[in-house]
Amino acid sequence: MSVTKEFTNVESQAIAAKKAAKTLSLLSTSEKNEVLHVLADSLEKNTDVILEANKLDLEAGSKLGYEAAYMDRLALSKERIFDFAEGLRQVAKLEDPTGNILSSWTLDNGLLVEKVSVPLGVIGMIYEARPNVTVDATGLALKSGNAIVLKGGSSALSSNKAIVQVMHEALHDTKIPKEAVQFIASTNREATQQLFTMKEHIDVLIPRGGASLINAVVNNATVPVLETGVGNCHLYIDVEADVEKALSILVNAKTDRPAVCNALETAIIHKEWLAKNKDSFVEIINKHGITVHGDETAQNYIPNTVPATEEDWANEYLSLDLAVKTVNNIDEAIDHIEVYGTKHSEAIVTENKETAKKFMSLVDASALYHNASTRFTDGSALGFGAEIGISTQKLHARGPMGLPALTTVKFMMSGNGQIR
Template identity: 55%
Template sequence: MANEVFQKGKLAKRASYKMTSLSTEEKNAALELIAKQLLEDENEILAANKVDIESGRDNGLSETVLDRIMLNTDRIAGMVEGIRQVIELKDPIGEVLETITKDNGLYVERRRVPIGVIGMIYEARPNVTIDASTLALKTGNAIILRGSSSAKSSNIALVSSIHKALEKSKVPVDAVQLIEDTSRETAKSLFQLNEYLDVLIPRGGQNLIQTVIREASVPVIETGAGNCHIYIDESAKQAMVEEIVLNAKLQRPSVCNAVESLLIHEDWFNKYGKELLEKLAANDVTIHGEEKVKAVFPDAVLATEEDWGTEYLALDVSVKLVNSVEEAVEHVNTYGTNHSEAIITEDEVNANVFLQKVDAAAVYHNASTRFTDGFEFGYGAEIGISTQKLHARGPMGLPALTSSKFFIKGTGHVRQ
């Protein structure tokens, strides 16, 4: 019910004031307790996750979505490793960003401070519960979590472990709140919780993100969908192309940094295109190609305009032929989602044109888009990948969860 959102918002706000006085050592100690508690509670967490998986199957969820929900020993170990990486990272709180000493002796200092209360609304992935909570706590923030019904049991179990750990720490238990009612009403209440919420971060599919942007009165950090492209330039090496494309599409198709669209220079395609598409098809990838692609690879599904803008999150890829890097850039900027875009080329001039002109949070030269990830970038866990340009962009680690505050010291100064 909406009342749950209001009450937990109030508790989180109170906790956020207590968080501001915690030392780095106290926050890190709490994170280590969470890591240990997750391992101690592994059986209970996996049992709760099994309930979600069985319910999801009964409700007809796809294997792609079930993979996002699924937890196992390795994934819990990955969560724990992520927490311990966050512990090792420098605490940004208190960092002096700027100092000014005025001619009259007035001293002005700007420091990093917590944002306050962060709201997370997310779909499927229960690992977000841990990633978001630990990053928020490390930066002295309280957090309100609102996951989806498909991972409800898992999220309740994970937050229970967090609370057990925080009870043994200096961090207030109320700093982590989970909205257990996953109805639309609670989502709408969270969108309007300006009295207690300082920022709201949606993490999930395009529908969720656009709904939050459209309906929220709380400030939003947009974490966009990933309609990611790889442009294969005329000079690209065949072996490199095959390795990068297969990795970007197959390693984990259900995530936002997997490649969804291939743009291929016609000259390269005429030499090597059929072989590349055959290798994708041999790995159960459905090719959605334009007429010229289908003429060379008859098993392709004829692409429509909708395909160019689709984030499949599955074993599908759209394929379009282009005649220049400029044409590739125009296509990416028309249909992309400002997430992650790559060029494979031996031509440094073309590489620089692509990297400079494509509008995306992360751009790659001769590398897989799968690296757009807080863990891979050295941030430990991430709270999301921002595709907007204000405040934060790309994988959001600790600094993205801070604001700043001016500290002014005088000796009886008055303004003339």
């Protein structure tokens, strides 16, 4: 297929999505919720079909030598697919973010002004590896009255095609046209880049993946971008940190799912705390197979520590590797995060409320935690149902993006013949 023809197909898909968005904007909340339940049921009924397609992606990934973390994000199971489906049902339970009168007032001349939440229109979603994004993004888009154009990475092509096919068949007998969910199956990078510049058809782009993908979209798109970020997440263990809390939180944040963006990548530890609790720290690190990349002080206290380089402080390992930076006080911890953080998720463990308050006030990130794991930076965990991404920017949306992030506003005025 020629690039020109692929370009034409991509544009036609965006045009079809824009037309379908008009239909979506007229549907009631109950009608949209009914569709989400239909999609959830269909995904569960077709689990075997999706897993067979996923097997092809995993076999291809294995031959190409993908890292374990990448393969984990790519892999599906019956449990994960049922989780996708349950996520759609959770989204159906959430309040409809559209059609809400956010504020209203009447002018002196009697003109009624209402600020109303409405869908964005057409969302372009560009993402890597994770087939769950195909389901999560679709569910959130449809519930918020938006059409969606999906462009997943080539590594998950078979899985995504199967998932979209299942959803298209399920949509056939609903009030939402299948054209509301578009999937670009082309692996041609130039064809994909056309999404970046289709301002007349796409209302917003959301990139979700590694730094190179996000930077490519942010730097080249003329369509407005809701920027998500990589997760170089830090945990600061203060001198007044409870030992049991600190170690439990560290283990959960690092080992629960190392390959996700809210996993811990750097532990910043007060030198006095580490000196006092080095034996407990080393025991827990060894128990969970964590490889430490540490500074000179960490090397003195933690056996088999790999000397840390500048790259380690900035690295999103997505594995059981952990950078360890030792500091003399909270100010040094905050300064380190300021230099190397990605404004995703940062945590502090301390029993001193004033120290915690200082950390929460001065650290610039979309999600901050006191005595809790960074693994909660997730739409489902925070009660949003599924999430479409985690925004690290400050305009429009920040943090886990659920339904409200997929809306904008209209000012609607009602009068009785008023003129100016």
